[in-house]
Amino acid sequence: MPDNSHSVKQLSVQNLSVRFPTVRGTVCAVNGVSFELSQGASLGIVGESGSGKSVTARTLMNLLPRSAEVSGGVEFEGADVRRLARERVKHFWGVKMAMIFQDPMTSLNPVKKCGTQISETLRYHLKRDRKTARHEGIDLLNLVGIPEPKKRFDQYPHELSGGLRQRVVIAMALACDPSLLIADEPTTAVDVTVQKHLLDLLDRLRKERGMSLILITHDLGVARRRCDEIAVMYAGRIVERGKPEDLFEDPRHPYTDALLRSMPRLNTPIHSRLEAIGGPPPELINPTEQCSFAPRCTLAQADCLQSVPQLSGVIGMREIACFYPANTKRGRRALAKNRARGKTAAGLQMSARRHTSG
Amino acid sequence: MAGSGDGSLRSEGDMLLTVRHLSVEFPVGRKRLLYALSGVSFDVAEGETLGIVGESGCGKSTLAKSIIRLNQIKSGSIEYQGRNLATLRGDELRRVRPDLQMIFQDPISSLNPRRKIRNVIAEGLAIWGDRQGVWARNHVEELMVSVGIDPKLGDRRAHQFSGGQCQRIGIARALLLDPKVLICDEPVSALDVSVQAQVLNLLEDMKIRYGLTLLFISHDLCVVRNIADRIMVMYLGKVCEIGDAKAIFEHPKHPYTRALLAAIPEPAPTVEVAEGDISGELPSPIDPPQGCRFNTRCPRATEICFIEEPLITQLGDQDHYLACHNPVIS
Amino acid sequence: MNVVLDEAEAKKLGCIFWLAVGWLGVLVATTSFAPLLPIEDPSAIATGPARSGPSLDNWFGTDALGRDVFARTVYGARVSLVVGFVAIAFGMVVGGTLGIIAGYFKGSIDLIVNFAFFALLSFPGLVLALLITSTFDRSLRTVSLTLAVLAVAPIGRLARATTLLYGEREFVQAARVLGARHFRIITRELLPVVMIPMAALALLGMGVAIVAEGGLAFLQLSVEEISWGVIINDGRGIRDLQENPHVALMPIAAMFITILSLNFAGDRLRDYFDVRETAF
């Protein structure tokens, strides 16, 4: 956003890396991710499975398994989050920072009443008594637009539909009035009509409460309308970051570009061939020092296989981690070269039918 | 909406598959019934791709399973090549089966985790050992190559493949017996975007290569839009709107279709977002609403919608059929 | 994303598994070739001074009648293993078949079979064994078959539960769609899947059967041959425990290690094939 220069920096993630040692090797789930978030802003993190978006969120929420090795800094409202985690600070997560999860069916405890699960947070963190917690809980249900909140308060999760459950989850997350809400694929498991309502709700709540939002999704379309800024992740790295309209209209990273092309859209003709992304999915275990998208990238050149391109560009406007960004002169040249060769530097066959990028 | 009747059936006689008044009900304890499908009628011409869309719980998966007789059918008929699949039993049914194959939603659980994928793909031959002709044309390795699985990996098991590859294996298995109709039940919804495109492309390729007729079920309108010739929109076990894909997407008449289109994160330019704002929850299929089943959420519902169930009717002479008392007139 | 988190631990059977299998292998080998090995006749009395502790001549000492406890333990293993093996083999064949059929076809077959399992389970196992062995004879065949009958219900219930779990899976539907007959679906699709948890349970069940034989021996209703249970029972009198505890403790140790091995092997197998522990 052009005006985020005057907003208060709320969250700052610096060079965050998360590794999981396993028998088969070290899984590098997140590799040097950095981003900042202003108070009241919303950031979309978009990526396919395995891109590290959820791990990033869980790192922020201190939800990683003990085996995880984390490095880098996370600062939230001036406090070092990782130090808070080490010191087992009690009333921070759930109070300042809250999170909602993908599947409303599973993110509510099936054996506890919805109301109990909401008021539990209030009682635990804010030491409300049973009665007050109930009142506030019902208010929260009201806030997230649940009809008949009193009745719902005493119902079990299985008695509610998916959409309602996700609203309950949101109410739960909002209970202590957090200043940052992390939504991890909040609408993946619900139908489109419900998804729309939920996204609207999150948007509304964010604006009403001056809350920041990190929206994690695999669906570029979801992030587009709801976020001030979008970060695209691939293999544990942010490969491109920028404003939604820029990203959609003028994707620079070949991955973003390819992703957009591979999505079927309403405005493309029927039976139009989709541009699938070829090549193997990224290697997460003991990855080699190279651009992780290179093996699948139609623009890949020899130097893409030599070193990892760093995220660079204008912070707040557009940052790309690529040596040969798509839709640029450099990119077009690289593509032309590869097509002439019939394959990329990483050995990916260039399909004759493949559309040019740019 | 959510209408009854067989008004949606096209008059041409060369339909490959004609479903009439198909009803499926499941007992859900205490003598209550879940009305999964209620009087669904439609037809599919040879070589056509029918996209079936609707929210979860609308009966689209039940429909798929009913056509290939994985469900008990309450009433109605499924005509395929002059035979009524709904009444076939035992060996007769078994003999028809190779003609109608299916691809499942969860690519991994649709493959037996303990069997080598070569055997999984070749299962059809093992069952129909006598089909020499099939063997001659579609031997397993060739098929593996054509779906993009390296035959050298044939000795591996499902868990050693990614979701996309598993779906390819599933497609190969389905194609081995040279089916006429391929029913795809949400074949790409469990896949990542980049892989989804590969599988969709593959399906298109295979359709052309083997002359398939596709029933493509999805909740993702964009995907359906890309692959389907015709679209059928379902709601709570009934058909709302059916017709040529272009017509449906560009001139949706049914309020529900419009709502679906409006709810897409990147909504279709043909509908206004506000127009599709339907509220409320999907009613229970155990106790569906009287009259038009969409009446509880429909922004255009009038009195008649609560009393009378709309019949499906053709819009003019176009390939566009609709069940609604108050359609949107553009 | 969860994939990364959950699969942090790669699958390996691990050395404990191989240790366990090793012990079982050695046991089976030793007992199979027992007659060829240079060990005492297990029923010869006074091979050494009665009630003497372990020595070079009698590795595990001697019992009240001066019989060699080592030889008896080795020969006892034969009977115990046979009992265990027959029990689970029968349990797997009969219980497995019934369980799969019940879980696959459901409906009234399932109702009847499941009820039969339930009724069988509500018969306290040892009482049933007691009834049978006191009714018929105490031959190895009777005892093995008795314990085999007892193995049917637990294994059958597991087979049924697993079949129910997988019977609705899409790969089974796919086979039906391909036109496979029930028999083929059961044998080719379900059996390989059901076998694994069944095999894991069978390993545990073998331990249970061996212990049950011991329990029968404890009530003096087990086989007439030398089995571990018989030896333990022979040496478990209070005075024997005091004066020559090795008579009971050596076969107890052998039984313990064997059952431990079976349990470990079964558990590792379960983990390896990612079988969720089913409450059968």
Next chain:
Amino acid sequence: MAQFALRRVLQLILVFFVVTFVAFASLKLVGDPLFNLVGVISGITEEQCEAVARGELEDTFTSGGNIGDCALIQRAKAENHLDKGVPQRYGIWVINMFRGDFGTSFVNGDEISDIIADRLPVSVRLIVLAQLIALGIAVPWGVAAAYRANRGFDKVSTVGSFALLSVPNFALGVILLYFFSLRWQIFPSRYENHGWWSEFKALILPAATLALGLAATYQRLLRTDLITTLQEDFVHMARAKGLSDRHIMYRHALRPSLFSVVTVFGVNTGALIGGALVVEQIYSIPGVGTELVEAVLRNDPPVVVALIAVVAVGFVLVNFLVDLVYAYLDPRVRSA
């Protein structure tokens, strides 16, 4: 719920009939119950009887009573319905049972209802105590192991639980008795019941014998289920809510993780009764188990069948209870 209860009651009745009938039929095969009624002459064949009647065979003891009187055998048979077929006898038995008459022992003439009234409470107390001990050990143990799964404590406790699982209960019983009662004299070596405290002391060792293996079983199940539950989204959600680990473990994860334990709790009741059979034997506890074994060995069919019926009914009742516990544990079951 009512329908569910009805179904369970039906099941109970069916199990009762099946189990008792099988027991009845199999007892028909067991030895000769007549021996307990008429003594040694029960071994005399009908041919011999006839020979005695014809004076061809000498009856040594006619002077000392009517032993050689084969009518005695016939009468004993008739009065105890031993001359009828199994189904008929079973019918008579069932009818009498529903009249509250379990009959009397063939051996000592005791009212079987008295035997049950004497024996059952002891066994029930033993089994309940064993289950309580087992759960008391297993729950904190399982939670501790699952909390840091595959770490040091869990690995050690896995070995421990497997070791416990692998100790045959008869061996454990004898060893515990030997050390705790006879050598160290911490617990009484003999069952006694001078008030609840003395009985409690006397039942601790046998209950522990049963409980240790059981605790290991429960711990394994609970641990596995807890590990699974701890990966559930709602646990992540609870953690994201900032709740403490302890709170999450006991208030969120434990209850949904108890299903397998509860199921096994029910199904194991049968095995537990079998185990109690041996353990009661070791500690000479006058429970159903000892009586059952005695009755089988002394060839006392009415007692055997009655006790088996009691055990079967107990088994079904426990499983009925288990279903209720399910309903408590999982509201989804309640509404289903």
Next chain:
Amino acid sequence: MKSPVYCRAVAPSASVLLALCLVAAACGGDSGSNRVNNNDTEVAVEESDTNNTTSNEAETVAPTSSAPPLEGAEEGTVCIGAACEEPSTDAEIAPEPVRGGTLRIAVEAEADGLNPATNNFAVSAYSIGYSIFDPLFGIDSEGNWFPFLAESAIPVNDGISWQVQVREGITFHDGTPLDADALIANFEAMIGDPIVSLALAPNFPQENRYEKIDDRTVQYNLIRANAHFPVNFTSQLGMIASPAWLEAAAVDQNLNQHPVGTGPFVLDNRTQDVSTRVVKNPNYWRGSEDVYLDAIEFFITTDPALAAEQLVAGDLDLVVTSNADAALIIGGSDDATAVQNVYSEENFVMLNSQKAPMDDIRVRQAITFATDREGYRDLITQGTEPLADSMYHPDLIWNNPDVVQEANMPERAAPLVDAYCAEFAQNCSDGKVKIELQFSGPSTLQTRIMDVLSAGWEAYFEIERQQLPQDQHIVETALGQFQVLTWRQFGEADPDNEVIWLECATATGLIALNWVRLCDPERDALLFEARATDDLDRRVEIMQQVQAEVNAAYTYIFLTHSNWTVGFRNSVKNVCGQTGPVDKTLLCNTQGRGFYHNVWIDEG
């Protein structure tokens, strides 16, 4: 409606005969084996009851005065254990008795019931029974009878009839007086019981079995003269129960569990198979001040070794057992004392002389020669029991020192087996005689015994083992359906008691109490002569001759003398100091049967 009466009469009767047999069946004191059900094991109707001696002598006033049956030893009681130096049995320097307390006794089997007229009394039932019932006559420490409840017993008609007079003023626990009618009621109840009468009826004619002389005197009329008739009434048959209770118990079988006698203790409560508690009778006819204990609790502990351990651990006060392990545990403890004596049964192998191949004396000889008695003694009794050569302990005057069991000489078996097999090839296989070895099980000890015996026989016999449940074992034994088995009996205080096991009258027929079914008329003549005489020397002479003949018939292979042990904690005093009414010291521990009314507990 005969049925209830019938049931009562018949059901327990079985167990009595069963008991008869079983003493022996459980040879070697296996009672304590791990066998679960011991209800019926180990029991005996007093064989003495079947005495039939004719006495031609003049009427003797009771008590009879025969010479002490012991030879050598002044007292038959052996004491082992820590407290032996302090003669707890010695009443002279007995310290002041301590009153009060409960004596906890382990008995190894439960009695079906405690009705002396219908139930069978095993050692366990005797222990409980003697605390509730007094016998008509007792046996003193020298083995002679003396009047207990009776005032006197006078033989009339050369001993064909006996007049028994009871003491005056005795009442039962329920207040009924003890008089002639009570004696008659007891006699009627017993003779009316099909099995108990087995031991009683043969001595009496069909008619006029008794006459009531006066209110306290009954005259019993026998078939033939018996010089030792009162011995009949020293045990179960002599236990006099309340006639009112007997009558009630005849209708309600359950009352058998609630006995009413005249004894020093009254039944308090009884849980079948668990425990029986009796409390001091405050109105005991001999004066309740001599009954020191407040109560006795009898516990059923089927494993004698466990009972012994419990005794040592202090959970019990007194244990009665014939088990070697138990005896060794008690003997090895500093806290307990074991008392044993010579009045014990013999353990032996029994060969059925009517059943091939045992009908051939060569085979019987061969198996006798091949028997490893030392192995049996060392491995089975762990050396605790002495080897037996005949029906009597060497310390008893009846014993014939010249009779030696010809075992442990396998070399002599070979030619006999060869000769037999040459003749009867069908009964042989590979030059070995095929035999069936029957034993009752399941039982660890029995199995061990079979293992040891087989080890000796295997060289010449091909042994097929047949383990039978106890009941079937007894049936087949009584019906003569066996070849070889082990048994335990003999060794009674009065040798006349053995007649029934040896005479021809019981050797044939359906049920033979002469189990080996060997009839020897000469032996019968000797036995009846001994019965008729009161001449001790002649009796000794005859019994020694009988032993020689038994030995020559090779039907019994005597192994060891069983070793009945009464073990008690050192705090238990005066176990062997029980006295009868005429200041007679009662025989301590006859085959485990015990009186406990003069016992006291001194924890100090």
